[in-house]
Amino acid sequence: MAPSKTQIANAFKASKALGISTEEIRPVLRDLYKSFHKNWEHIEADNYRVLFDRYFEMQENKGEAEKRDERPGKAVHLAEEDQVSKRTGSSFELPLKHSTHSGNVQFPRHVVSGNGRVHPERASAVSLTSHTNYFMKPKNEGSTNDAIVSAEQTSMRRPGPMNGSARIQRPKTDSNGASISRPMNGAARIQRPKTDSNGASISREDKKPIIYKSDITKSTEKVPISLVDDVGIESLPKFNYIPQNIIYQNANLNISLSRIADEDCCPDCFGDCLSAAFPCACARETGGEFVYTPEGLLKEDFLSNRMALVREPDKQPHVYCQDCPIERSKNEDMPEKCKGHVVRRFIKECWRKCGCDMQCGNRVVQRGISCKLQVFWTPQGKGWGVRTLEVLEKGSFVCEYVGEIMTNTELYERNMESTGSERHTYPVTLDADWGSEQILRDEDALCLDATLHGNVARFINHRCFDANLVDIPVQVETPDRHYYHLAFFTTRKVNAFEELNWDYGIDFDDEDHPIEAFQCSCGSPFCRNINRKGKQR
Structure with a gap:
């Protein structure tokens, strides 16, 4: 079912809240809508989390293409995946979910192959939604069938947040060798590389990370209440959430x-x-x-x-x-x-x-x-x-x-x-x-x-x-x-x-x-x- 004008307007408002203009997000939204086989619910899920992940990923790939002087034949990662699917005739099912007792793990389109398997090389850069009991194995650590392992099996060597807040799982370094920190306080910090007009790297101190928590209520309310800070305030408010006096x-x-x-x-x-x-x-x-x-x-x-x-x-x-x-x-x-x-x-x-x-x-x-x-x-x-x-x-x-x-x-x-x-x-x-x-x-x-x-x-x-x-x-x-x-x-x-x-x-x-x-x-x-x-x- 096609989205209503109100639903589309709400997506644009959510983007503006993160400093993304309507002109920037419109093509991403259109592409994602097609990728999800015109299922708007997946776009709205978790406050448009998949939409923003796709936007930032395309921005990163765009910067990489510019550094390669935009050589012919070197398309943006997402566009390259589209070309592969056209040549092979394979179809991608979105979103692929792996059910757990506390939530679902959703993988973007480029992570899943035509037979429904997850590419570990690509999955290492995927962010996991909150309340997840699965972590991704690093590259070359197992076959495709072993790309997902339970949190209990990895807890000794890969500890994760226990308070249910979203954690952005990223590799230790990006394609340019820039280090990416992992937050330890349970708040999701989406960190993106920043470059000037010449492609030169700018210090992380010049751009603070986005802070995001999927639920500040400790699951005490019927509906989760999220928290977002795209300005980059260093500390979250310190208080204990209670639903009743x-x-x-x-x-x-x-x-x-x-x-x-x-x-x-x-x-x-x-x-x-x-x-x-x-x-x-x-x-x-x-x-x-x-x-x-x-x-x-x-x-x-x-x-x-x-x-x-x-x-x-x-x-x-x-x-x-x-x-x-x-x-x-x-x-x-x-x-x-x-x-x-x-x-x-x-x-x-x-x-x-x-x-x-x-x-x-x-x-x-x-x-x-x-x-x-x-x-x-x-x-x-x-x-x-x-x-x-x-x-x-x-x-x-x-x-x-x-x-x-x-x-x-x-x-x-x-x-x-x-x-x-x-x-x-x-x-x-x-x-x-x-x-x-x-x-x-x-x-x-x-x-x-x-x-x-x-x-x-x-x-x-x-x-x-x-x-x-x-x-x-x-x-x-x-x-x-x-x-x-x-x-x-x-x-x-x-x-x-x-x-x-x-x-x-x-x-x-x-x-x-x-x-x-x-x-x-x-x-x-x-x-x-x-x-x-x-x-x-």
């Missing part, structure tokens, strides 16, 4: 079925609550109506209400603590008056005590991430960011903000001990119901910090006012408003390869905040930091 130390979080009364759940329901004639008890939190559509999207009215709250917080109702935990953490002896907390609308999802099943339409956030996301190094100087690899409709659930559950005091103390270079994330304060009690215990004043332990949301950048994500409180396993899940939903339709962002709600004039406000570079025409500077002038 964990308690740091003193936070009070009592989750038990006995704490959920029958009026706070729907024990008599079955199947899908959204298909029932009347909304169940779980919809009481949202005015007796479910906020999800049958497609799992947020309804327009609920989403609009939440967006208005984010964009005009001063016009929304506030609650005030008699003894504010934030002010108390700053100065326990003489805390200042509470500056107020915005009253937020909650979503209450069905949970384990409910009679419905896991596919109930009122269980969206708790089912986890289902869209394809990628962490990448932003070209605008904002550091790491997150983009979607597929189109997301308005009101789509993207991910939850996951981190360590801490008390407000613990977070304040951690911030005082850490330096600016150690602070990679902006913590979340779970203050939606603090004003309901006159005096709130410190262990009930909860926050989320994803600096050391967190999920993909820790990489989502800030954008003032017109962000394409909005955060919404969601109750799942407890009716206690002191703790809730912070879920991100799209505020509009988001295109594939578009960066995701949300409004942190930062007050750039607040000099007393434990975390110093950063220099905002969100690029929004409504940027509060830019407008603030304009007023100061």
Whole structure:
């Protein structure tokens, strides 16, 4: 089946993300599409990995041809293989897969002969996809039938990465004798020789390698989340990926079925609550109506209400603590008056005590991430960011903000001990119901910090006012408003390869905040930091 215009456009966008122009990638894409017998799925696999391997290989072969003064009869390697196949009449099956218990090894067209065997001389330069338990034997180390050996047989002399990340298997030297390093930290580093206009070799220090990880989640999410850096940042972000919140130390979080009364759940329901004639008890939190559509999207009215709250917080109702935990953490002896907390609308999802099943339409956030996301190094100087690899409709659930559950005091103390270079994330304060009690215990004043332990949301950048994500409180396993899940939903339709962002709600004039406000570079025409500077002038 021929690819759609959207699929072709997505391939071009992925190429541009690696600095490859549409004009450069178009002929490679066309040739690869023919090679795969018009099977577009193989091109899209693993974020167009085969496409980029073919492009870089052709660039290398092109450089070799130029160094040979482009002598007649010396065609590029891929073109030479095409001529051989035409003369011999042999056909190449793509892709040839060797199944393992943890993944597949895919070999490009020029590695496989007409009878399906693998050429060891050519296979030595092939990159293996992630989660692979097979390694290639070096040249002249065995016959064609022995070109593939198990990892267990070679582990003593050819150790490989054990964390499931992609490793680019390359020979120790290329055809020009240039050495190629092998990464040891599990991140794939695609290293290409660089030459000037005269064909002279340029030092590797002038061009840093691409960093690629096929999955940063340690297989804890339903879908893998990749990481790519084509700029060449030397070190990957240091943190432990967790798919669900964990308690740091003193936070009070009592989750038990006995704490959920029958009026706070729907024990008599079955199947899908959204298909029932009347909304169940779980919809009481949202005015007796479910906020999800049958497609799992947020309804327009609920989403609009939440967006208005984010964009005009001063016009929304506030609650005030008699003894504010934030002010108390700053100065326990003489805390200042509470500056107020915005009253937020909650979503209450069905949970384990409910009679419905896991596919109930009122269980969206708790089912986890289902869209394809990628962490990448932003070209605008904002550091790491997150983009979607597929189109997301308005009101789509993207991910939850996951981190360590801490008390407000613990977070304040951690911030005082850490330096600016150690602070990679902006913590979340779970203050939606603090004003309901006159005096709130410190262990009930909860926050989320994803600096050391967190999920993909820790990489989502800030954008003032017109962000394409909005955060919404969601109750799942407890009716206690002191703790809730912070879920991100799209505020509009988001295109594939578009960066995701949300409004942190930062007050750039607040000099007393434990975390110093950063220099905002969100690029929004409504940027509060830019407008603030304009007023100061």
